[in-house]
Amino acid sequence: MHLSLRQIRIFEAVAQYQSYTRAAEKLHMTQPAVSMQIKQLEEDSGLALFERQGKRMCLTQTGHDLLHHASQVLQAYNDLLVAMEERKGVKGGHLIVSVATTANYFVTQLLAEFSRLHEGINVTLDVTNRHMLLDQLENHEPDMVIMGEPPKGYNLQSERLMENPLVMIAAPEHPFARQQTMLTLDEVLGERFIIREKGSGTRSAIERHIQNFNKTCGSTLEMRSNETIKHAVEAGLGLGIVSLHTIQPELESGRLATLNVEHFPIRRHWHIVMRKGKRLSPIAQEFKRFVMQEAPVLCGRA
Structure with a gap:
């Protein structure tokens, strides 16, 4: 049988969200297209991967067994992309950054300066709320996330960036x-x-x-x-x-x-957050170093 990376991504997304509709939104596809791809995958493999339970699409035991392998394939593919980017050094590459809505006010300025210093790079910036950022980290989507305090119980690593009063x-x-x-x-x-x-x-x-x-x-x-x-x-x-x-x-x-109010401001911090064990491309490593150095200067100057 022929199995594409696209089908593997769709399989993983439906498994995570237990919904064709939510998986379609995440993958920027239509719901019928996602449903059709899963149906085709089950027919080609001769395996029942999902079963409907009410409104949810739940993995069968076979689906559970195969999900781990699917995730490994996608991780290996991402590692290959990083290895290819490493051959380019910091002169090129694709940087994927997701940030909390509030962080957008300083991150866009940092990205503008970083892009000026590294003209050959492509940048994808997603600005969203905390809930969606955690979903993205679970799916290994961004190189890094800039957000508030990372939650406990997730397979994440983080570094404190600066204060966020x-x-x-x-x-x-x-x-x-x-x-x-x-x-x-x-x-x-x-x-x-x-x-x-x-x-x-x-x-x-x-x-x-x-x-x-x-x-x-x-x-x-x-x-x-x-x-x-x-x-x-x-x-x-x-x-x-x-x-x-x-x-x-x-x-x-x-x-x-x-306003001058007792118990204010609320003392918080910004963090750079990644999946634990995340392998950063050279351009992502350089951007992280740049942000750690320049963000406190920029916001202190503001």
């Missing part, structure tokens, strides 16, 4: 923005808060921090990006808690103000 912000006309004395948590938590969506690392960090003091946010308005949060706060819809790295232009122009 979360500050409370308000419109400059808000009474709290003009208050000279420190605000208490009880005072600010009586206000409406503009917060990120579930799955966002920033939101999780905020909720954990406030719960440490046995407090909860009252009224909230959920938005899916830092930009919309900043616009909403500027318009007077409520208070926000965002990374200091996302609001430098607004602070300099006076469109937003940071």
Whole structure:
């Protein structure tokens, strides 16, 4: 039988997501195309690899047995690509980086400078939330991820990059923005808060921090990006808690103000995260070194 790398990738994706639809989204394919490829794979091999259980596509025992081999094939293929890139040195190659939404504010600047220094490279940058970043790491997709605190229980390795303070912000006309004395948590938590969506690392960090003091946010308005949060706060819809790295232009122009609140800022850090044992190409190694050196300088200057 003929077996392609594309079919192996589809098999692995359906096994992970237990859904033709989610696998199709991840692979940038249509759902019928994924379903057809799995059907063709089962017919060609004469093996039942999946069985439907409700809405889920679950591996059969045979499918479980073969998944490990499929993952090994894909890893070997990725290692081959890295070995080929190594022959080029740092003059060329393809760099794949995924970052948390908030990190995009400084990573794009770093990539611009890095690309200027290494004109022969191709770069793929994906900006998404924490949940999707962990999915990508599980699938060995990016060379590296820049995100907040990596979770326990995953097969990951990480290095601390720099501080990522979360500050409370308000419109400059808000009474709290003009208050000279420190605000208490009880005072600010009586206000409406503009917060990120579930799955966002920033939101999780905020909720954990406030719960440490046995407090909860009252009224909230959920938005899916830092930009919309900043616009909403500027318009007077409520208070926000965002990374200091996302609001430098607004602070300099006076469109937003940071608040002096007890137990703030929330002290967090950015990390460079990879799958444990990940073999980086020369260009990825060079980018990692560049980021470790230049990111603190860039954000300290901002």
